[in-house]
Amino acid sequence: MLARQPGLLACIVLILAVLVVFCIFPVIRLFVATLTNEAGRLDLSNIRHIMEATNFFHSLGNSMLLGVTVAALSTLTGYVFAFAVTRTEMPGKRFFDFMATMPILSPPFVISLAMILLFGRSGIITKNLMHIRNNNVYGFGSLVIVQTLALFPLAYLNLKGMLESIDGSVEDASRSLGASRWKVFSSVTLPLSAPGIFSSLLIVFAKSISDFGNPQVLAGNFSVLSVDAYMQITGLYNLKTGAFMALSILLPAMLAFFIQKYWVARKSFVTVTGKPVGSIRLIHEKKIVAPLFCVCLLVSVFTLMLYGTVIWVSLVKTWGVDMSLALKNYEFVFKRGKDAIGDTLTLALIATPITALLGLIISFLLVRKKFPGKKLMEAASMIPFAVPGIALGIGYILSFNTRPLLLTGTPVIIVAALVFRTLSVGVEAGSNSLRAVDPSIEEASAVLGANNLTTFRRVSLPLMRSALFSGLLNAFVRSMTSVSAVIFLVSVNWNLLTVSIMSEIEGSRLGVASAYCVVLMGIVVIALLLMRLGLDGKPSRGRRRRETHE
């Protein structure tokens, strides 16, 4: 088939080439760098040296401990939220749904920053309210709290989708057979949602050990590999050691990701039939709803308090000393940080449409076309998402610092990192919406004389409109808030907001850091509103035509 469609063939070859260069090659370079010596020969002495000389195993253990703890807590919290929202008559569901999704859109380490502001050495709670001197907020405990709050939304979305797709009539059937609420839950709902639980555990685990921003700010003496890798490279200029450490979190993270993707997803009991699931008899008993409500409320209020603190701090003169309102932090941000804001916006605005469109084209090819190299394309588009940002960043500097691919220092490398890091989300959104579209609709277009391009443009793309918008939004937000993948790629000429925030936190200028965070969140919220407007406001083609012909 392919030979007769040269346009399609060219498109596939081009995309495969780009994916190999930007998604697979950097990871291969990472492996090569750790396994060879300066002369380019296979040499494992470097690894042995790292294992002996540094506290590698200690950090590895810490990373894993953190990952497992956060995965368990996040999944539990996510399940409570998801169950309460989908299965009970709890009041304020919309609010809780919002609270459980919002942290995904927020820049990283806003929560970490708030933790320091509230519970740190001069924290408003620890110092001013509880009069604890020199409270040490840094370390494992805080990190667990912060990562759980930041990552439970992933578990929530996953589990909510899972619970929503379980046919409520099986629960009704169990109940009509005489089972108590608890029996229904333990014998039907819980086992049916087990695949969702496993996949949440795996995703959160992978994201936790990959996380760089939060540990960098909050880990203190609790060493983890992502931060160690960063230190090795920026502090000690030891690229090989950094690469090896990055690789040590890359492997478990990727393993968890792909197990989740291919194994757990297949274990799912839910089949998508396109048939609307029967309405579920919601749980109204007070003794069940009340405790769930309390947990959700507690988590939500705590999250709101953290975000509120950051906004508040950004608006006062000197936190903990002079609490009068002032805009001096913002003056500083807009004067000194003007370039970073401009650069971030520019790069994000370049990366966003590329990511969204490329994502949709790839999803179209994967779902609708048969071609050799399809598996490669699928895997390649996912790798940068599965790989820890730090590892991707190191892979990029290893790959693109020599001709002919000399890109370090240029904005191209940052845009590339942003695009490919987010690509998978766009592909996923596109694939899901395309799978819901009957392929014969596209065949109808072909039979009526349209070629591949026309069909994609006039039929597939309009039908993927919501996926396009969610792809755009996701790409933009992730580009704006990304830190780990780009921290090695920024240069004097091209700086990013997130990196500025981090250096302000490191310099203990927390007021300025807070102002930066608020600006960043503001931009994200504006983007969100604009996308909403775009999705709802624009009349669809069909509707516009209607007026013409009536």
Add this chain to the structure above:
Amino acid sequence: MSENKAVGVELKELTKVFPAYGTQKDFTAVDHVSLSARPGEMVTLLGPSGCGKTTILRMISGFEIPTSGQVLIGGKDVSTLPPNKRNVGMMFQSYALFPHLNVFENVAYGLRVKKVPEQEIRRRVQEVLELMQISAFTARMPNQLSGGQQQRVALARAVVTEPSVLLFDEPLSNLDAKLREYMRDELRKIQQRVGITSVYVTHDQSEAMAISDKVVVMRSGVIQQVGTATGIYTSPLSCFVADFMGKANFLPVTDWNGKDTCVVFGRPVKAALAEGTDPKREMVLMARPENIILCQDGPFEARVENATYMGQTFQYVLSCQGHSFFVADYGYHTGGIHGPGDTVHWRMVEPSLRLLQAEKEDNDA
């Protein structure tokens, strides 16, 4: 859209092998199928699911490329042309209306792709919408239409571009029984009025009988029999065809003179012999349920096992010497009703009986 433009469709030794995939072996979906449809003719491919009928349709439309053999439309070999270059019209099982376009734009789509001038688009779309009696719904979106209306829009969209051949992929299977019958007659009427050569795929024999000039019965990728609906129903060539095209009883033949006389349940019976019969093999007697008549003076005797009231008929399951068979009794108003356990007498309408080769796999008669 006039009859004189209609062209024929010809399939020559058409074969499609789906290559081995994963644990599955090579699969021959269509096996050397040769077939022709005269200009303006309605040909139906009839067969159980997996018989290759849809694959043939997809090879005519261009969604599958034949492994070997040719597809000729109007004498031109189109076997390797992509679907958008073939000028065929297609009705999909799911209608496949563009959900984001209104009725007018759905129908106009093919003309717009072909860059027909706007004036002409309007004229032709209006014309075809009137022909289908849906001009009142021009501005509706597909999801605001009933199943029957969607069907008409799909047909309008398929014929407006004046394709050289119209393909139907089980277009009525999503409708409820009453509407299906109505739309079936509508489809046939419009097809005849437009005079377009058509290939229709279905697994419903009554649909095939009602709609087509020519019926092609298929099984496992191979044509079993080609003919008119009456021809196939009255003179099936095999037990499979007899059973698929309507209901059939296969009665055991204990003796056979090699020609048109055989012995069934101990009595000689005259029956037409199917062509190409191998005299060495076992035979059965095919009798349609309506060709078995219950009557007092019938030479055969049987016991009633089951009786079902169908309105027009009483349907009985009779048992004779350990063999069960169906009887459709149209004469119950005068002949009376029998209950399970009753003994009845019956005869057969000899001119309609056929002697067929027994098939190895047991066909549930």
